[in-house]
Every structure is written in structure tokens, then in C-alpha cells.
Amino acid sequence: MQTLSPAVSLTSAAAPAVPGRRLAFSQLAIAACVLALCVVVLGAYVRLSHAGLGCPDWPGCYGHLDVPESVRHIEAANAAWPDRPVEPEKAWKEMIHRYAAGTLGLLILALAVSAWRRRHEPGQMLALPLALVALVLFQALLGMWTVTLLLKPLIVLGHLLGGLATLGLLFWLALRQSGWQPRPAEAERRRLGGWALLALAVLIVQIALGGWTSTNYAALACPDLPTCQGRWWPPTDFADAYLPWRGLGINYEGGVLDNEARMTIHVMHRVGALLALAVLGALAWRLARSLDAGLRRGGWLLFAALVAQLLLGFGNVLLSLPLPVAVAHNAGAAVLLLVVLGLNHLLHPRRLPA
Known part of the structure; x- marks a missing residue:
């Protein structure tokens, strides 16, 4: 039996x-x-x-x-x-x-x-x-x-x-x-889940702005901080700066844009950085005040990654783009992306099939 x-x-x-x-x-x-x-x-x-x-x-x-x-x-x-x-x-x-x-x-x-x-x-x-x-x-x-x-x-x-x-x-x-899959309280997920998604969207846009700055060799277009070539808002040329296609047969090594277009790209990357700092900083602050210990740790990790990336960005400008700092700045963007994705994983738990 x-x-x-x-x-x-x-x-x-x-x-x-x-x-x-x-x-x-x-x-x-x-x-x-x-x-x-x-x-x-x-x-x-x-x-x-x-x-x-x-x-x-x-x-x-x-x-x-x-x-x-x-x-x-x-x-x-x-x-x-x-x-x-x-x-x-x-x-x-x-x-x-x-x-x-x-x-x-x-x-x-x-x-x-x-x-x-x-x-x-x-x-x-x-x-x-x-x-x-x-x-x-x-x-x-x-x-x-x-x-x-x-x-x-x-x-x-x-x-x-x-x-x-x-x-x-x-x-x-x-x-x-x-x-x-730790599961923060439902109230915490409702309060912070939208912020985490917004932070991810803003970070992706900022990474794209940084990539456009690098691929157009505009990282040194503004060698001073917080101004750009001594001006708070230098002459700009958005039409040329963000023209997506210039035909075939052009060698872009070293860049082809003039000074105004490169300054435009660099300044917009700084504007994006300010927006990203505001949104991701607000998320980090809210997480650090959470009742959930895991979310608090995530908030401090986000804050540390954000500060490190900000300092690397300053270093690129003030030190004239040294290769180790520039590479670290790219790596920092990847780390920030992983941190924000991890927070979204916590705040948007997966629903497994029964």
C-alpha cells in the first residue's frame, strides 16, 4: 500500500x-x-x-x-x-x-x-x-x-x-x-516603481547623448567648467550637430564637425547630465529613506555610482580627456545602467506561473 x-x-x-x-x-x-x-x-x-x-x-x-x-x-x-x-x-x-x-x-x-x-x-x-x-x-x-x-x-x-x-x-x-527576488512592501513598490522606470529612461537618453559626444569627437569642445569656452551658453548649431547622415565615403576619424556644432553636442550632454543627476539623485534619496533594508542599500549604491560618474565626467574635462579616465567614464555608465536595472528588478517583481 x-x-x-x-x-x-x-x-x-x-x-x-x-x-x-x-x-x-x-x-x-x-x-x-x-x-x-x-x-x-x-x-x-x-x-x-x-x-x-x-x-x-x-x-x-x-x-x-x-x-x-x-x-x-x-x-x-x-x-x-x-x-x-x-x-x-x-x-x-x-x-x-x-x-x-x-x-x-x-x-x-x-x-x-x-x-x-x-x-x-x-x-x-x-x-x-x-x-x-x-x-x-x-x-x-x-x-x-x-x-x-x-x-x-x-x-x-x-x-x-x-x-x-x-x-x-x-x-x-x-x-x-x-x-x-526580495519583495519590498507593496506600498514601497508603488511609491518607488515609477521613479525607477523614469530613472532608467533618463539614463538611456543620457548614455545616447554621451555616445554622440564621443563619436563626434566633441568631448574636448568645452575645456572649462561650468562654462563652455568662457560662456554659459556658447554659439550653437543644432542642425549640423545632430545631422544623422552625411552620405557615404566620408572618413569620420577625428570628426568632421566645426567648433560650434561640437560645442552644441557637448553642452547638450552637460544638460542631460544635470537632468540625469536630478532624477537619479532623487531616486537614490527616496531609496535611502525606505523602510526596506535592501532598497536602502540599493539607494546608497546608486548614490555612490552617480557621484563616481560625475567625478569622472569632471576629470575628462579638467584633465583634457586622459584615456584611463575616459574609459572609466564609459564603464561608469555601464555600471549605472546595471544598478538601475537591479533596482527595477527589486521594485517590479517577476510573477511566475502557478
């Missing part, structure tokens, strides 16, 4: 395996997220060290899967690309970034395959891993166009935003599949 049937025994033995498999999926998502952060920082380093055209072709480099280094290979590459002679240091920067991005693509493909195989398990997300595969394929196209269209700002900005979107979506996937 008390003996379990074979079917019940199999079900009972298999049940504990589902959380374990979900944990493995979450760990793979976390690994992909860490690599995505590295790819974003590497991409910023390549762009800011003027190595974006270190390899004039794609996906290889001067027709090789690595960088040509022997005298014979370098001579052949220089003959094939006479307008872009081999600079091994820049070429290796670009290829290391491509290797890392390719590895990330394989990890994301593994996540999608794993999600598809486990699609019938309760709580397993499928649409997001599949969307990430599509995003990575589009990112590869943007990477190719970045080179073939000679650093066109609209393409480079799209590639930057795509990289941050990949990072953010991987982090969101890892959070949603991790099983870590």
Missing part, C-alpha cells in the same frame, strides 16, 4: 533537478554578463585610443584571422590597403575586442539553446534569450559597418547602444532566472 509507483518515483527524483538546472542557466547568464561588460569597456578603449580603424576589413584583419606581423605579411597588407598601412598596436586592440565579442556571441547562443531545451520548465524564459541572439547578430552587422563606413557616428552610436543593450538584457535575464 505504501510502495510508490515507478511513475511517482521518477517524478519525485526529477523534481529537485529543475532548480539546479535553472541555477546553471543563471550562472551561464552571469558569465555572459561579465564578458559583455568587458566587451563594452574594450569597445570604449578601442574607440577612445583611435583604433576603430586598426583593421580596415571585417571580420579579419588585413585578410588574416589575426594581425599580420611578419615583414612579408605586413608588406602584402600595405600593398592591398595603401591608404591604411598596418599599425600592429591598433590592429591588436581591434582584434582582441572582436575575439571577446565573438566569444560573447557563442555564450549567448548557448543560452538560447539551453532556454529552448528547457522551454517547458516553469519559469524558464525563452523570448529574451532568443532576442539576444538576434541582437548579437545585428551587433555584428553594426561592427562591420563601423569599419566599412569609416566610423560613421550614427553607426558607431548604434554599436555602442547595442553593446549596452546586450549587457543590460543579459543582466536582466540573470536576475530574473536567479531566483533572487
Whole structure:
């Protein structure tokens, strides 16, 4: 009477395996997220060290899967690309970034395959891993166009935003599949959930403004603070500053805009920074006063990330854009994005199927 049937025994033995498999999926998502952060920082380093055209072709480099280094290979590459002679240091920067991005693509493909195989398990997300595969394929196209269209700002900005979107979506996937879902009180979620969404929207706009500043080489257009070339509001040219497309065949390395257009872009990035500081600072202050200990910690973490990013922005201007500070400023934007996404995860709990 008390003996379990074979079917019940199999079900009972298999049940504990589902959380374990979900944990493995979450760990793979976390690994992909860490690599995505590295790819974003590497991409910023390549762009800011003027190595974006270190390899004039794609996906290889001067027709090789690595960088040509022997005298014979370098001579052949220089003959094939006479307008872009081999600079091994820049070429290796670009290829290391491509290797890392390719590895990330394989990890994301593994996540999608794993999600598809486990699609019938309760709580397993499928649409997001599949969307990430599509995003990575589009990112590869943007990477190719970045080179073939000679650093066109609209393409480079799209590639930057795509990289941050990949990072953010991987982090969101890892959070949603991790099983870590503290639930603040309903009143706290209602009071702060809208602020968290607003902060995310404002931060995305500010990141886009910063990306446009970088891709148009406008970071040094205003070398003073808080004024710009000695004026609170310098001469502006919005039409030229935000013209999205200037035709084909233009080499954008070093930028093509005049001084007024670059000042316009820089000033608007500062205006966006003030708005982001106000909104994210207000969210951090509200979180720090929360009754929930987890939300209070999140508020202080947001405050620390915001202050660090502000100081890095000041450093870029006052120190004339030193490479380590500029790269750290890009990394700081990515960290801010992750912090705000984590807060949205806390304030908008996932509703699992019954």
C-alpha cells in the first residue's frame, strides 16, 4: 500500500533537478554578463585610443584571422590597403575586442539553446534569450559597418547602444532566472516603481547623448567648467550637430564637425547630465529613506555610482580627456545602467506561473 509507483518515483527524483538546472542557466547568464561588460569597456578603449580603424576589413584583419606581423605579411597588407598601412598596436586592440565579442556571441547562443531545451520548465524564459541572439547578430552587422563606413557616428552610436543593450538584457535575464527576488512592501513598490522606470529612461537618453559626444569627437569642445569656452551658453548649431547622415565615403576619424556644432553636442550632454543627476539623485534619496533594508542599500549604491560618474565626467574635462579616465567614464555608465536595472528588478517583481 505504501510502495510508490515507478511513475511517482521518477517524478519525485526529477523534481529537485529543475532548480539546479535553472541555477546553471543563471550562472551561464552571469558569465555572459561579465564578458559583455568587458566587451563594452574594450569597445570604449578601442574607440577612445583611435583604433576603430586598426583593421580596415571585417571580420579579419588585413585578410588574416589575426594581425599580420611578419615583414612579408605586413608588406602584402600595405600593398592591398595603401591608404591604411598596418599599425600592429591598433590592429591588436581591434582584434582582441572582436575575439571577446565573438566569444560573447557563442555564450549567448548557448543560452538560447539551453532556454529552448528547457522551454517547458516553469519559469524558464525563452523570448529574451532568443532576442539576444538576434541582437548579437545585428551587433555584428553594426561592427562591420563601423569599419566599412569609416566610423560613421550614427553607426558607431548604434554599436555602442547595442553593446549596452546586450549587457543590460543579459543582466536582466540573470536576475530574473536567479531566483533572487526580495519583495519590498507593496506600498514601497508603488511609491518607488515609477521613479525607477523614469530613472532608467533618463539614463538611456543620457548614455545616447554621451555616445554622440564621443563619436563626434566633441568631448574636448568645452575645456572649462561650468562654462563652455568662457560662456554659459556658447554659439550653437543644432542642425549640423545632430545631422544623422552625411552620405557615404566620408572618413569620420577625428570628426568632421566645426567648433560650434561640437560645442552644441557637448553642452547638450552637460544638460542631460544635470537632468540625469536630478532624477537619479532623487531616486537614490527616496531609496535611502525606505523602510526596506535592501532598497536602502540599493539607494546608497546608486548614490555612490552617480557621484563616481560625475567625478569622472569632471576629470575628462579638467584633465583634457586622459584615456584611463575616459574609459572609466564609459564603464561608469555601464555600471549605472546595471544598478538601475537591479533596482527595477527589486521594485517590479517577476510573477511566475502557478
